[in-house]
Amino acid sequence: MTLKDIAQELGVSISTVSRVINQKGAHVANKDIQDRIWEIVRQTGYIPSSAARCLKRGAEIKEKNRVIACLYAREPIGNIDSPFFSRMSRSIEEEALHYGYIVKYFFTASDLDNVEKLGVLYDSNVEGLIILGRHNLETIRKMRRFFNKNIIYVGLNPPVDAKYDCILCDGYQIGVDATSYLIKLGHKNIAYIGETKNEVRFDGFVNSLEKSGFAANKDYIVSTMPYAENGYQSLKKLLSLDCRPTAVFCMNDKIAMGAIRAAQDMHVRIPRELSIIGVDDTESSKYLIPKLTTVHVPIDELGAMATKMLYDRLEKGHQINIKMYLPFYIIERESCAKCLNG
Amino acid sequence: MTLKDIAQELGVSISTVSRVINQKGAHVANKDIQDRIWEIVRQTGYIPSSAARCLKRGAEIKEKNRVIACLYAREPIGNIDSPFFSRMSRSIEEEALHYGYIVKYFFTASDLDNVEKLGVLYDSNVEGLIILGRHNLETIRKMRRFFNKNIIYVGLNPPVDAKYDCILCDGYQIGVDATSYLIKLGHKNIAYIGETKNEVRFDGFVNSLEKSGFAANKDYIVSTMPYAENGYQSLKKLLSLDCRPTAVFCMNDKIAMGAIRAAQDMHVRIPRELSIIGVDDTESSKYLIPKLTTVHVPIDELGAMATKMLYDRLEKGHQINIKMYLPFYIIERESCAKCLNG
DNA sequence: GTTTTTATTGAAAACGTTTGCATGAAATGA
DNA sequence: TCATTTCATGCAAACGTTTTCAATAAAAAC
Numbered sequence: 114m115t116l117k118d119i120a121q122e123l124g125v126s127i128s129t130v131s132r133v134i135n136q137k138g139a140h141v142a143n144k145d146i147q148d149r150i151w152e153i154v155r156q157t158g159y160i161p162s163s164a165a166r167c168l169k170r171g172a173e174i175k176e177k178n179r180v181i182a183c184l185y186a187r188e189p190i191g192n193i194d195s196p197f198f199s200r201m202s203r204s205i206e207e208e209a210l211h212y213g214y215i216v217k218y219f220f221t222a223s224d225l226d227n228v229e230k231l232g233v234l235y236d237s238n239v240e241g242l243i244i245l246g247r248h249n250l251e252t253i254r255k256m257r258r259f260f261n262k263n264i265i266y267v268g269l270n271p272p273v274d275a276k277y278d279c280i281l282c283d284g285y286q287i288g289v290d291a292t293s294y295l296i297k298l299g300h301k302n303i304a305y306i307g308e309t310k311n312e313v314r315f316d317g318f319v320n321s322l323e324k325s326g327f328a329a330n331k332d333y334i335v336s337t338m339p340y341a342e343n344g345y346q347s348l349k350k351l352l353s354l355d356c357r358p359t360a361v362f363c364m365n366d367k368i369a370m371g372a373i374r375a376a377q378d379m380h381v382r383i384p385r386e387l388s389i390i391g392v393d394d395t396e397s398s399k400y401l402i403p404k405l406t407t408v409h410v411p412i413d414e415l416g417a418m419a420t421k422m423l424y425d426r427l428e429k430g431h432q433i434n435i436k437m438y439l440p441f442y443i444i445e446r447e448s449c450a451k452c453l454n455g
Numbered sequence: 456m457t458l459k460d461i462a463q464e465l466g467v468s469i470s471t472v473s474r475v476i477n478q479k480g481a482h483v484a485n486k487d488i489q490d491r492i493w494e495i496v497r498q499t500g501y502i503p504s505s506a507a508r509c510l511k512r513g514a515e516i517k518e519k520n521r522v523i524a525c526l527y528a529r530e531p532i533g534n535i536d537s538p539f540f541s542r543m544s545r546s547i548e549e550e551a552l553h554y555g556y557i558v559k560y561f562f563t564a565s566d567l568d569n570v571e572k573l574g575v576l577y578d579s580n581v582e583g584l585i586i587l588g589r590h591n592l593e594t595i596r597k598m599r600r601f602f603n604k605n606i607i608y609v610g611l612n613p614p615v616d617a618k619y620d621c622i623l624c625d626g627y628q629i630g631v632d633a634t635s636y637l638i639k640l641g642h643k644n645i646a647y648i649g650e651t652k653n654e655v656r657f658d659g660f661v662n663s664l665e666k667s668g669f670a671a672n673k674d675y676i677v678s679t680m681p682y683a684e685n686g687y688q689s690l691k692k693l694l695s696l697d698c699r700p701t702a703v704f705c706m707n708d709k710i711a712m713g714a715i716r717a718a719q720d721m722h723v724r725i726p727r728e729l730s731i732i733g734v735d736d737t738e739s740s741k742y743l744i745p746k747l748t749t750v751h752v753p754i755d756e757l758g759a760m761a762t763k764m765l766y767d768r769l770e771k772g773h774q775i776n777i778k779m780y781l782p783f784y785i786i787e788r789e790s791c792a793k794c795l796n797g
Numbered sequence: 798g799t800t801t802t803t804a805t806t807g808a809a810a811a812c813g814t815t816t817g818c819a820t821g822a823a824a825t826g827a
Numbered sequence: 828t829c830a831t832t833t834c835a836t837g838c839a840a841a842c843g844t845t846t847t848c849a850a851t852a853a854a855a856a857c
Contacts, residue, residue, distance in 0.1 A: 115843055126807045131845060140804055165843035167506035168812045218560035341742050367738075374742040396709075400683050400716040402744045457813055468837045473815060482834055507813035510842045 114159045123149055134161065181209060181423060182217040182239040186246030201269070204416030205243060212424050241423045242266035247311070250274060265426045269419040273313060278426065280419045280437045282410045287441055288317020291362050291390050291408055294443055296325050299452035300360035300388060304333035306347040306372060307364020314364055314392065333358050337368075344371025352379050352387075359452050360388040366395040369405055373448065384450035394444060403447035410441045456501045465491055476503065523551060523765060524559040524581040528588030543611075546758030547585060554766050583765045584608035589653070592616060607768045611761040615655060620768065622761045622779045624752045629783055630659020633704050633732050633750055636785055638667050641794035642702035642730060646675035648689040648714060649706020656706055656734065675700050679710075686713025694721050694729075701794050702730040708737040711747055715790070726792035736786055745789035752783045 116134075120127045125146060132141045133150045141147070153159070183205060206216045217239060244253070244266050253275075257264065268279030291314075295303050303322065309315045319329045332354060337343040344363060351358055352375070363369035369391030373383060381387050383403055391398060394409035418439060458476075462469045467488060474483045475492045483489070495501070525547060548558045559581060586595070586608050595617075599606065610621030633656075637645050645664065651657045661671045674696060677689040686705060693700055694717070705711035711733030715725060723729050725745055733740060736751035760781065 117843075127844085128807060128809095128846080129805085131843095132806095135845080143805065146805090162510065162843050164506045164509035165812085166845080168504065168510055168814085168842090169844045169846090170812080341738055345742065370739060370742045374744060374746075377744050396683055397712060397739055400687065400712045402716065402719050404716075459813075469814085470816080470838080471836060473813095474836090477815080485835065488835090504813050507842090508815080510812090510844085511814045511816090 114157045115162070119150060119153050119157075119159065122153060180215045180217060180239045181241040181243065181420075181427075184242055184244045184248070185218070186244075186248045200412045201245065201416045204413040205420050208417040208420035209424075212420070214420075214424070240265065241427050243269055243419050243423055244271065244277075245269045247272040250276070253277065265423065267419050267423040267426065269415060272311070275436075276434060278422060278433060278435050280415060280422055280439065282415065282441050283438050284313040285317040287392060287408050287410070288314035288319075288362075289321040290317075290441075290443060291392065292318045292321035293325070295360040295362065295388060295390060295449065296321070296327075298360070298388060298449060300358075301327055301452070302330070302333065302356065302358040302360070303327070304335065304351050304358035304361045305329075305364070306335045306337060306344055306351075306361060306368050307339055309334065309336040312364065318362055339365050339368055341367045341371035341374075344368030345375045346371075348372040348375035349379065352376070352381055357381075358387070360449070361390070363389060363391045366391040366393040366398045366405060366407055369407065369448075370397065370401060373401055373403070373405070383448050385453070388449040388452070390443075390449055399446060401448075406446045406449040407444055408441055409444050411439050414439055456499045457504070461492060461495050461499075461501065464495060521555055522557045522559060522581045523583040523585065523762075523769075526584055526586045526590070527560070528586075528590050542754045543587065543758045546755040547762050550759040550762035551766075554762070556762075556766070582607065583769050585611055585761050585765055586613065586619075587611045589614040592618070595619065607765065609761050609765040609768065611757060614653070617778075618776060620764060620775065620777050622757060622764055622781065624757065624783050625780050626655040627659040629734060629750050629752070630656035630704075631663040632659075632783075632785060633734065634660045634663035635667070637702040637704065637730060637732060637791070638663070638669075640702070640730065640791060642700075643669055643794070644672070644675065644698065644700040644702070645669070646677065646693050646700035646703045647671075647706070648677045648679060648686055648693075648703060648710050649681055651676065651678040654706065660704055681707050681710055683709045683713035683716075686710030687717045688713075690714040690717035691721065694718070694723055699723075699729075701728070702791070703732070705731060705733045708733040708735040708740045708747060708749055711749065711790075712739065712743060715743055715745070715747070725790050727795070730791040730794070732785075732791055741788060743790075748788045748791040749786055750783055751786050753781050756781055 116127045116130045120130045123130075123146065125142075129142050129146065130150055133147050134154065142150075183202065202216075202218070209216045242256075242264060245268075247270070249272065253266075266277060268275050268277055268281070270281050270284075271277070271279040292303065305315060305318050307315065322329045333351065335347040335350060337347050344367065347368070348361065348371070351361065361372060363372055369389055372389055376383050376387055376389070383389055389405070391405050391407040392410065393412075394407050398405040398407050418437065422437070458469045458472045462472045465472075465488065471484050471488065472492055475489050476496065484492075525544065544558075544560070551558045584598075584606060587610075589612070591614065595608075598608075608619060610617050610619055610623075612623050612626075613619070613621040634645065647657060647660050649657065664671045675693065677692060679685040679689050686709065689710070690703065690713070693703065703711075703714060705714055711731055714731055718725050718729055718731070725731055731747070733747050733749040734752065735754075736749050740747040740749050760779065764779070
């Protein structure tokens with residue numbers, strides 16, 4: 114079904130139909146014809162070809178097509194497997210719908226090396242982009258080059274050196290706060306499980322420790338991937354040390370979940386003998402035994418705010434290099450306690 | 456940058472450039488010109504406008520554009536929050552990439568009422584569709600009507616009455632097997648937590664029970680949403696009954712996770728006093744305390760097979776109404792045991 | 798009754814491709 | 828040498844829109 118079909122059916126010109134459908138002003142066609150056109154549109158479920166529209170409108174996109182895209186970095190944190198991913202998508206999509214936008218999704222390696230994908234992304238008819246996770250900057254540059262017409266984008270949990278508008282939780286501060294929380298409980302031998310390279314949570318951990326006069330003990334730092342199994346294995350390793358840590362900062366809840374199970378298997382009681390703190394406040398975390406003390410990061414709000422920010426940019430204009438921090442807080446549940454052998 | 460630009464730059468015709476770029480056979484242009492064309496393409500990063508391409512190719516899509524889409528039903532099981540979702544996406548995408556396909560994602564209410572979305576989907580340049588979850592059939596029909604050029608699609612975990620090619624795990628049989636597993640352990644008072652309406656796992660549960668001569672006790676059936684919190688509340692309710700069940704079939708692992716925590720809070724020991732079985736074999740399930748006995752459903756394989764099936768259809772032709780069942784199996788871990796007070 | 802304004806409509810060009818057809822040149826075969 | 832085949836290339840139409848321009852008819856103003 115095309116404009117032409119409708120036009121023929123009614124014996125009017127294509128232009129008339131087009132004008133009616135796009136409703137430019139009131140004086141677009143005689144009321145009777147308008148009605149008949151809409152009737153056909155409704156009956157046949159006619160949808161204008163966006164291919165044709167895009168083509169025609171070309172560079173000067175006057176009329177918005179109201180499509181934005183989400184570009185997820187696949188590795189390793191913005192991982193599609195992560196609970197982050199699903200909740201984020203949901204909140205983004207809901208917020209977008211609220212503004213009348215459609216969301217398209219793309220998943221990419223963080224280096225966006227896949228040219229084919231870039232191509233698809235390029236002419237996918239999107240006006241704006243939410244770039245999720247730690248793409249490296251060269252990626253972003255490459256992407257901009259593709260969009261010679263200025264593409265509007267907003268980062269969400271971007272890499273530290275991001276130069277574009279973004280919205281994030283201060284990962285460094287999360288590291289600091291979680292660690293000093295453990296320190297305040299009297300712990301001195303604090304371990305870390307998680308990624309370390311380019312991971313600001315880890316930086317926060319180290320600095321917080323140093324500021325309190327504790328050297329970060331190398332044996333207590335386990336550099337590993339952010340999954341449950343890694344948490345499990347890592348804690349087992351830590352617990353087999355001669356001098357066990359009394360507390361562990363797990364970089365995310367999945368690791369923490371694995372760690373809790375490892376402690377159980379090695380008959381180490383939590384929190385009596387070992388305190389564990391995670392990050393994310395995953396749905397699961399409050400059903401674990403013991404319930405996990407963790408840092409709540411406002412995933413839903415992050416998604417919603419990023420979408421809102423993108424929306425504002427789309428209406429107003431271009432990047433202005435703002436970094437917006439959303440607050441986080443520690444949720445005390447059952448997995449942390451005062452250090453006994455202090 | 457367009458074909459025209461390239462053509463002008465080299466003083467050849469647009470057709471020549473187009474032909475070179477699309478490489479129809481060897482005898483397409485003089486070698487020298489070919490080289491110069493490719494040189495410019497590389498230098499300028501030219502990408503053909505898919506808008507124009509789509510428009511031109513229109514109905515007779517001869518050349519494939521190698522794009523498929525995933526249509527997720529949002530409610531309630533194919534929920535975007537579910538671990539299903541993320542793992543499924545990953546396996547689908549990996550398999551698709553393997554065939555050189557790009558995946559686009561769409562999330563929809565299960566009734567696909569959102570016309571705008573249908574519109575986007577319609578001309579999103581896709582060749583094939585993986586329809587995930589329990590869309591109702593009217594939805595599918597509506598969709599087909601939109602795609603007057605026959606759209607190829609494959610269902611994944613479709614509703615029971617699906618009339619199209621699909622791939623699935625036999626939910627009914629899962630219900631039967633899980634239940635008879637519990638029966639074999641000597642349990643008679645078996646409860647069910649989860650969805651009941653149109654839920655074949657539940658049907659399997661009921662029938663298995665009846666076949667063994669136990670009536671399904673109404674008090675033991677808690678109809679609820681498939682989330683951890685619901686599992687938590689539901690089990691609490693069950694445990695406050697005068698005559699407690701000795702085993703619970705949780706419709707998925709999330710519910711089971713909540714249930715485990717509820718048992719813990721009410722000082723009911725698992726599996727000594729209560730056996731719990733879940734379904735899904737989520738990443739979490741083997742880190743719970745106790746480790747969850749659950750039905751492993753091959754999520755990754757489901758995704759991969761659906762993609763492969765779609766791929767085959769795309770190459771070969773149309774729907775032939777096959778239902779392909781993938782095997783599942785029970786993973787015995789720690790949350791189920793013989794019934795003691797039997 | 799003429800002129801001006803306004804409302805309604807259609808023709809046609811343009812967006813960037815792809816492709817059938819035509820053409821001319823070069824190469825092959827006799 | 829001429830007839831044929833093969834190769835290289837361009838022209839032009841088509842895909843479904845949007846939009847400018849011009850044309851007509853009707854209404855309003857004089």
